[in-house]
Amino acid sequence: MDRVLTNLNMVTMHPEHGYQLIKNAMIGIQGGKIMFADCAGIHDLHGHPDVIDCHGALITPGFIDCHTHLIFAGNRANEFEQRLNGVPYETIAKAGGGILSTVNATRNASEDELYELALPRLEGLKHDGVTTVEIKSGYGLTLKDELKMLRVARRLDNQPDIKISTTLLAAHALPPEFANNGDGYIDLICQEIIPAAAEQKLADSVDVFCEGIGFSPEQCQRVFTAAKAHNLKIKGHTEQLSNLGGSAMAARMGATSVDHIEYLDSEGVAALAACNTVATLLPGAFYFLRETQQPPVDHLRRLNVPIAIASDFNPGTSPIASLRTMMNMGCTLFRLTPEECLRGVTVNAAQALGLQEMRGQIRVGMEADLALWDLETPAELSYRLGVPDLIARIVDGHLFPANGGNHGH
Numbered sequence: 542m543d544r545v546l547t548n549l550n551m552v553t554m555h556p557e558h559g560y561q562l563i564k565n566a567m568i569g570i571q572g573g574k575i576m577f578a579d580c581a582g583i584h585d586l587h588g589h590p591d592v593i594d595c596h597g598a599l600i601t602p603g604f605i606d607c608h609t610h611l612i613f614a615g616n617r618a619n620e621f622e623q624r625l626n627g628v629p630y631e632t633i634a635k636a637g638g639g640i641l642s643t644v645n646a647t648r649n650a651s652e653d654e655l656y657e658l659a660l661p662r663l664e665g666l667k668h669d670g671v672t673t674v675e676i677k678s679g680y681g682l683t684l685k686d687e688l689k690m691l692r693v694a695r696r697l698d699n700q701p702d703i704k705i706s707t708t709l710l711a712a713h714a715l716p717p718e719f720a721n722n723g724d725g726y727i728d729l730i731c732q733e734i735i736p737a738a739a740e741q742k743l744a745d746s747v748d749v750f751c752e753g754i755g756f757s758p759e760q761c762q763r764v765f766t767a768a769k770a771h772n773l774k775i776k777g778h779t780e781q782l783s784n785l786g787g788s789a790m791a792a793r794m795g796a797t798s799v800d801h802i803e804y805l806d807s808e809g810v811a812a813l814a815a816c817n818t819v820a821t822l823l824p825g826a827f828y829f830l831r832e833t834q835q836p837p838v839d840h841l842r843r844l845n846v847p848i849a850i851a852s853d854f855n856p857g858t859s860p861i862a863s864l865r866t867m868m869n870m871g872c873t874l875f876r877l878t879p880e881e882c883l884r885g886v887t888v889n890a891a892q893a894l895g896l897q898e899m900r901g902q903i904r905v906g907m908e909a910d911l912a913l914w915d916l917e918t919p920a921e922l923s924y925r926l927g928v929p930d931l932i933a934r935i936v937d938g939h940l941f942p943a944n945g946g947n948h949g950h
Contacts, residue, residue, distance in 0.1 A: 543591065546593050547567045547595065548565065552599065552919050554901065554902045555888075567579070577905060599916045601883070602902055602910065602911060603670065604673075605675075605891055606674045607849050608800050609674055610855035611663060612655050613658070614643070640679075644714065652692060655690065655693045656697070662862045666863070668944070670912035672900075673703070673705075676706070676708065677709075679710030681711075701937075709746070711764075712730055712760070714750065714754075723757075730764055731767035732767075736771060739772070746768075746797070746894070747774070748777060749764050758786055761791070777798075777800065779801065780805045780806075781804070786809065796818050797818065797892065798820070798893035799818060799821070800851070800853075801826065802837075810841055819846075819847045819848070820848050821848075821890075821893050822849070825852055826858040827875075830858055835875065838876065847892055847893075850877075868886060869882075879922065911934070912933075913932040913934070915932050
């Protein structure tokens with residue numbers, strides 16, 4: 542073994558066993574993979590060079606933030622103020638604000654500038670035990686600028702203590718160059734942007750904004766078809782502001798997740814269940830926009846649809862780089878249980894990115910991406926905010942101590 546962690550309270554997040562809190566557990570790591578994870582006393586530790594006594598710390602899978610817009614330039618605090626003065630988000634967007642104001646700032650920023658702006662946002666997520674982050678493009682809306690954003694995301698992936706999953710979201714908004722020509726812009730996405738992103742291996746997935754102020758289900762379906770032709774995974778921003786049937790369409794086309802879904806109807810929930818598509822809830826945007834339409838959590842539960850939780854970190858509707866805050870919001874705003882929220886940032890978040898065979902659980906063969914906490918129970922992860930409970934993150938078996946927390950463990 543490269544490293545053995547002993548004296549743990551282990552939360553495996555196995556899909557069939559709830560929290561499955563195993564006391565006095567130990568985890569063996571070799572070559573970045575989990576080689577054993579079970580009760581102490583089963584394995585002979587003689588000769589292991591790196592045995593770490595964790596003194597009863599709680600250990601979970603490393604957290605996965607499966608929906609972010611982490612790379613952008615500019616600031617939209619002024620729009621936050623406008624909304625608080627009663628101006629609807631749709632009105633701001635149609636007046637050239639919203640996504641397009643961030644597009645202009647992002648187009649004018651260099652790759653180095655975007656990289657430096659993204660680093661502190663990423664640090665915020667790391668402080669909450671995050672080891673994998675999904676990052677979308679979508680603030681470039683040209684071939685050059687969308688690829689620029691994805692290159693920055695791939696550059697962030699070079700850091701040893703974080704893993705990045707990249708998503709092409711060119712179908713985020715209609716750029717000014719294509720005003721009143723949505724189909725023309727979809728042609729550009731399908732014929733040029735997706736092929737280039739795939740050829741340069743810059744994108745793992747392709748996303749769309751299926752909404753009245755975004756793109757129609759028919760246009761989104763064209764984007765998905767092009768993505769699948771280039772062997773890219775698909776996912777969607779769907780049913781956030783209205784019910785256009787985008788979630789059901791995306792699920793039937795094989796989407797790994799559909800995200801937001803406040804206006805999802807019973808047919809959409811049934812489609813997610815039938816296709817094993819993850820429903821990703823984004824309570825930060827719900828909170829920030831002061832929405833009142835609740836996602837259909839009870840119906841998702843009844844049909845056993847996997848539920849993920851993500852930060853949706855973005856400059857306009859969820860500028861909150863804290864996944865544990867999202868877990869707390871999931872409990873308080875959507876009435877999820879702490880266990881559902883923990884599942885939502887581990888095993889179900891991994892499935893939302895198509896990574897369920899590699900991450901999101903503590904079991905033999907999985908990547909050794911873990912989070913070590915100065916906590917007694919897993920419920921505390923959703924319950925308490927602001928206290929530096931994280932002791933360390935482990936990424937591919939390498940230990941990265943947190944800045945805060947009780948490092949006496």
